[in-house]
Amino acid sequence: MIKKALFITIFSISIFTYSQEFNVGTNNINLGIGFGGNFGNYTTSSQSPGYSITYERGIWEVPGPGVVSLGAYLGTKTYKYNYTLGNDKWNYTIIGIRGAYHYNGLKINNLDVYGGLMASYNILSYSGAGSFNNKPSATGFVGGRWYFSDTFAAFAEASYGVAYITLGASLRF
Numbered sequence: 001m002i003k004k005a006l007f008i009t010i011f012s013i014s015i016f017t018y019s020q021e022f023n024v025g026t027n028n029i030n031l032g033i034g035f036g037g038n039f040g041n042y043t044t045s046s047q048s049p050g051y052s053i054t055y056e057r058g059i060w061e062v063p064g065p066g067v068v069s070l071g072a073y074l075g076t077k078t079y080k081y082n083y084t085l086g087n088d089k090w091n092y093t094i095i096g097i098r099g100a101y102h103y104n105g106l107k108i109n110n111l112d113v114y115g116g117l118m119a120s121y122n123i124l125s126y127s128g129a130g131s132f133n134n135k136p137s138a139t140g141f142v143g144g145r146w147y148f149s150d151t152f153a154a155f156a157e158a159s160y161g162v163a164y165i166t167l168g169a170s171l172r173f
Contacts, residue, residue, distance in 0.1 A: 022067050022102035023067060028170050029170065030053065031053055031170075032051070032054070033052075033168060034052060035050070035163055036164035036165060053073075055072050057071060070098070071099075073094065074094070075163075076162070088128030089127045089128060090125075092122055094122050094161065098141075100114045101114060110148075114144070115143070120138065120139070140159065141157050143166075151173065152171065153171075
């Protein structure tokens, strides 16, 4: 019985333990849903979650230890304001380029922690009274991924953009 339990324990650890440091040549795609955000204001009646997809690739190693990645971002979020004389609706589409530093010094299996900056262009589709314009923007972010296998992870990011907190799934290839 003890041998069977020991075998199951070792087998389970070998299945669920992966060294997932972010390396040069690593590719990731994140699909996320975000909450909160800085585009609306206190007068909005409702807002949708922020939806995003990001891609990044490990480009070069840097001292620290770590790896710098470059990638792309696409996100969207909608705000609505209903009032007596009408309705206003703002739909933001954010297109950006991201650079991140992935810190590999923690030596925790399954964990990828990172932080970076994004330059973006905010495309606004607006219906209602008044006029609003598209605009360039920049934001910082910090996040982490926890890998459940060689290719699949859950991630969380905090930023100042389409959402304050983004949660989702990540695919590594």
